Amino acid sequence: MQTKKVVSVLLAGVTTLSMAMPVLAANGDPNLVVTPDTLYSTPIEANSSVTLGLMPANAYYQRTGFDSEDAAKSGLKVDSINAGKGKIIENYAYGAKETADGWAGTVTITGAAGQYGPASLHIVNTNNTSAGIDMTVYVESAEDVADxxxxxxxxxxxxxxxxxxxxxxxxxxxxxxxxxxxxxxxxxxxxxxxxxxxxxxxxxxxxxxxxxxxxxxxxxxxxxxxxxxxxxxxxxxxxxxxxxxxxxxxxxxxxxxxxxxxxxxxxxxxxxxxxxxxxxxxxxxxxxxxxxxxxxxxx
Structure with a gap:
C-alpha cells in the first residue's frame, strides 16, 4: 500500500510552512522526524551500511532537535522491526550529528549478507517513546536476481x-x-x-x-x-x-x-x-x- 507517501507529503508541507518560525530544542517533544538529508526509504548497498538521521519535532512537525550531543547519542532506539526481519543485522550503532536545525541522533544499519529486499523499522525517542517513526531500508542484491x-x-x-x-x-x-x-x-x-x-x-x-x-x-x-x-x-x-x-x-x-x-x-x-x-x-x-x-x- 502507498500510505507512507501521504505521511511524507503532509510532513513536507508542514515543515515548509514553518521554516521561518524559531523553535527550541526539547528532548521529549511529541514527534520524531528525519533530518533533511535522510530519506524515509533508504537503500543499503550490498555488503554495506547506511546511517539515518532523526530528531525531535514539536506538535507542528517543526524540527527542534536534541539539546546536546550527548542527548542525541542516547536519544534514539530501534524499538521493533515491522517487516523484513532477517534482511538486516540487528546490531545498531547510535551516534549524533549537528545540523542547521539542531542536534540529531543517528542510527547505522547494516544489511545481512546474502540478502536483498526491505526492512521496516520502528524507531522511537528514548525520552518519549510515544514519539516514533517507521523507516524503511532496503538491501540491494550483490548478485544478479532472475526475472x-x-x-x-x-x-x-x-x-x-x-x-x-x-x-x-x-x-x-x-x-x-x-x-x-x-x-x-x-x-x-x-x-x-x-x-x-x-x-x-x-x-x-x-x-x-x-x-x-x-x-x-x-x-x-x-x-x-x-x-x-x-x-x-x-x-x-x-x-x-x-x-x-x-x-x-x-x-x-x-x-x-x-x-x-x-x-x-x-x-x-x-x-x-x-x-x-x-x-x-x-x-x-x-x-x-x-x-x-x-x-x-x-x-
Missing amino acids: ATGVTVKVKDCHNDTGMKVDGEDLTVAKAKGNSGNPFSNSEGAAQTYPTAGDALYSLMKEGEISFTQYGGYVSEISDTDGNKLSGYSSEDYTEYYGWYYCVIDGEGSKANIVEGSDIVSASVLPVDDNDTVVWAFGTEDEANNYFDEVLSAK
Missing part, C-alpha cells in the same frame, strides 16, 4: 466509477537497473537490483494497457487506454485520502497469502517472485483492502 515469471497484475478503480479495470497475466518482471523505459530505473527510493511489485506495474505498462508516473518510489498516477487518469488527493477537510494502494499475493503453495510488508513499504522496494499476483486499487484504504480481500478469496 520473476508468471506474474499477474491487476489495476482497478474502487472509488470513482471510471470503469478502470485492467488485468495482465503471465507477465515477466525484470529489475529496474538497465531498463531505461521503466519509471523506477535510477529513481530515488526504488530498488534497482531485483524485480519488485513496482516493476510488475511496468510489465503491464509494456503491454500497452496502462501508463503511470511515480515520485520517490511511490506511484502517484495511473492512466488507462480509455483516457481515465487517477491521481491521489485528499478530502476538503483532510480527513480522508484517496490514492493508489497495492498488495502482493504470494503465488507459492496451496494457500494464497498477502506478502509480508506490502502494507508497510512501497511497491518499488518489495521483491516480487514467480507466480505472484500484484494488485493495485484506487480509493480509500478501506476500499482498497476490500478489493484485496476479494482477489485473495478468489485464489
Whole structure:
C-alpha cells in the first residue's frame, strides 16, 4: 500500500510552512522526524551500511532537535522491526550529528549478507517513546536476481466509477537497473537490483494497457487506454485520502497469502517472485483492502 507517501507529503508541507518560525530544542517533544538529508526509504548497498538521521519535532512537525550531543547519542532506539526481519543485522550503532536545525541522533544499519529486499523499522525517542517513526531500508542484491515469471497484475478503480479495470497475466518482471523505459530505473527510493511489485506495474505498462508516473518510489498516477487518469488527493477537510494502494499475493503453495510488508513499504522496494499476483486499487484504504480481500478469496 502507498500510505507512507501521504505521511511524507503532509510532513513536507508542514515543515515548509514553518521554516521561518524559531523553535527550541526539547528532548521529549511529541514527534520524531528525519533530518533533511535522510530519506524515509533508504537503500543499503550490498555488503554495506547506511546511517539515518532523526530528531525531535514539536506538535507542528517543526524540527527542534536534541539539546546536546550527548542527548542525541542516547536519544534514539530501534524499538521493533515491522517487516523484513532477517534482511538486516540487528546490531545498531547510535551516534549524533549537528545540523542547521539542531542536534540529531543517528542510527547505522547494516544489511545481512546474502540478502536483498526491505526492512521496516520502528524507531522511537528514548525520552518519549510515544514519539516514533517507521523507516524503511532496503538491501540491494550483490548478485544478479532472475526475472520473476508468471506474474499477474491487476489495476482497478474502487472509488470513482471510471470503469478502470485492467488485468495482465503471465507477465515477466525484470529489475529496474538497465531498463531505461521503466519509471523506477535510477529513481530515488526504488530498488534497482531485483524485480519488485513496482516493476510488475511496468510489465503491464509494456503491454500497452496502462501508463503511470511515480515520485520517490511511490506511484502517484495511473492512466488507462480509455483516457481515465487517477491521481491521489485528499478530502476538503483532510480527513480522508484517496490514492493508489497495492498488495502482493504470494503465488507459492496451496494457500494464497498477502506478502509480508506490502502494507508497510512501497511497491518499488518489495521483491516480487514467480507466480505472484500484484494488485493495485484506487480509493480509500478501506476500499482498497476490500478489493484485496476479494482477489485473495478468489485464489
